[in-house]
Amino acid sequence: MSEGYILQMKNITKTFPGVKALSDVTLEVAEASIHAICGENGAGKSTLMKVLSGVYPYGSYDGEIFFQGKKMIFKNIKDSERAGIVIIHQELTMIPELSVTENIFMGNEIVEKGLINWGEERKRTRELLEKVGLHINPNTIIKNLGVGQQQLVEIAKALSKNVKVLILDEPTSSLNESDSENLLRLMLGLKKQGITCIMISHKLNEITAVSDYVTVIRDGQTVDGYAVEAGRVDENKIIKAMVGREIGNRYPEHTPKIGEVILEVSGWSVEDAKVPGKMLCKDSAFYVRAGEIVGFAGLMGAGRTELMRSLFGKNMGIFKGGKMKIGGREVRINSVQEAIKNKIAYVPEDRKGLGLNLLDTIRKTIVSANLDMIKTKGLLDFDKERAASEKYKDSLRIKCRDVDVGVNTLSGGNQQKVVLSKWMFTKPDILILDEPTRGIDVGAKYEIYKLIHELADKGKAIILVSSELPELLGMADRIYTIFEGRITGEIAAKEANQEILMKKMTITA
């Protein structure tokens, strides 16, 4: 038993029917440190954390867990929480209709004589919120909070359980920049108070910024560990360990073959359906040519998604005017069905909320936007359906046992490939990709980039909406900037850099 480690997981092996998810993984976490775990999607990070937190009970895996020097036998989450190990999942698990106090003490209510002592609970909640730097009323209903604040409430909830090791699964994936910074600062604060944090993250800049130690997992095995403070870590080194190969360039090489103008939009205006008078898009005009990748840069709430969803069959806001030409011919599109018929496809930014039916199988999802393609004599033909889904599974390298498994079992990158397959199956000419690589690891991102290039080379017009400026600069041929619903600039990617774009995204030119 070596000193200084609060947590040791030794030789953990976990198998699922047909798949070895973890093989002989060892993880050692020093007390009062921030320990980052990174790896590609499906590498086994989440499985490892589920073993640690008792979601997979003792006995369903091989290997041992030592916590504060003692061997631990966790049969369920309650056991691990009692020991002081709390996990905060990527998807927040609070009840949106209840208050902050009710959520924090959910399952741990302060009970006196059979009744809940609300006064005491509220008082403690206020103290806990103070600790995480959140100044809100404990009676606030969760759904009225932003995602960043909800995350802080989750951490406050963990603190209420006397947490010693806090596990955060991709904590910043749904946060904006300032919320992310806030969270990272909080983690450093917790570290000072002696709380150990384990952070699963794809964002290498965050890992290098706050963590003390990085463990890289690949294909269910620990590949490497680096102490960050010693200055031995650089981002490229982590990337290399994660994917098992050197990625010299994060964006694949590509020479665009640009053709005729396919999509031309002018004077496009959309009003907010909830706030009368507020315009989501003002007089927007742009064009996209065949084989061209056109980027849209804008801050959160600038109206990028609103513009795209309005183009995709007036799916958002109230249409207030504008013209759309496809292949030189003016079209009026009033529903998603008509948009699909006019060869437009839209891959939404919220993969789980808008892109997928998580109850469906891969097979059914891939064909779901173009059922007519798999019909024989008016009835759905399962052979055609299987053939189509197998084709995309192979060509997009979707990692799964077979196409009959549920999409909820896939990792983020593979889910995104399924969504892309679904839209490629509608054989679109115009492909709108809204944040196509959000929450996806480096290796899968690279594959998606290559796929976008392939589609462009087939002569499709591609619109790429992204919050990551390096991605736009690396992928797009031409970039439009949006600020407060207005297109504020158009610039060739070669001439652009982050500063120029950021300027146009924040000032109406």
Add this chain to the structure above:
Amino acid sequence: MKYVKKVLGEDLRQYTMVVALAALIIIFNIASGGKMVTSSNFQNLISGNAYVLVLALGMLMVIVIGQIDLSVGSVAGFASMVMAITARQFNLPWYVAILIALVIGMIAGAWQGFFLSRLGIPGFITTLGGMMIFRGGVIWISNSISVPVPSELKWFGAGYLPEWGPAFTGMNNSTLLLGIIAIVVYVIAQMRKYTHSGDVTGRKEAFWPFAVRIGIVAVVIGYATWLFGSGRPGTSFPIPGLILVILIILYYLITERTSFGRHVYAVGGNKSAAELSGVNVKRTYFFTMLNMSVLAAVAGILFVGRSTAAGPAAELHGKWMPSHPYSSAVQPYQAVLEPSLQQWSAAW
């Protein structure tokens, strides 16, 4: 275990309900001293409960889209009451009467579907209103008096298949024919599935699981055929049961093999994602509710046919507790019928 899985498929949990049903039958057969597994009991079970399963077919889809229909009992009562009264007062032939009942169901469904899909009023509220309206309608038009229906309609609720052919078979030959057809169809389906098994994946499956499956199904259908066909003379597999079987096949095709069926599951799984995939959510809501009420009318016809008269509120609604079809909606269809039907018709 490995071999069992080869025959029944990877997910054995879906057979839990089949096992439970078998256990129940065995327990009650012992407890009743052998009265459970008799021809007359099974015939009665089928003709007495077919209407519940007809409702369950529609309710499954309603529940899948995340709604509920509280009005099925009242719609069934109202449709069958209108049918009985018009047939009696205007001396209409039975098939016109049935048509009237179905049209009433359709109108009731369109009414409720309109509120749900166009005005966005939740199905619970819409159909709670519908339940009151149609229940009141039954009492109003019937003056709370039972109305007898034409005798032809009894055939739908309590009828049997005709007797014909040689007597040496020892049972009702119509039932025998049905049983043989069912077995032949199953064998053909399995053989097709076997010959096509390697088409996409390139891996040809072994033949023996198909043979075992055919064997098991043939024995089960054969035994059921004998059970239903060997009752007292004049009885057979009941007509309501036959109607039910036809509807099950039809609704299997609708839910699994049509765009509409896919849309129902898509809307139920993730409404926003369905909308962005080009599914007309409002239309799906509307037709699911419409369909439910039409099936309620069918159930009403079967029920009235069995009880030989369209009854007023007290009698009818006592039996048609709204909760009745829900518990039966998902359970038997999903657990018992769906897996077997999937196997059965996957090859078609």
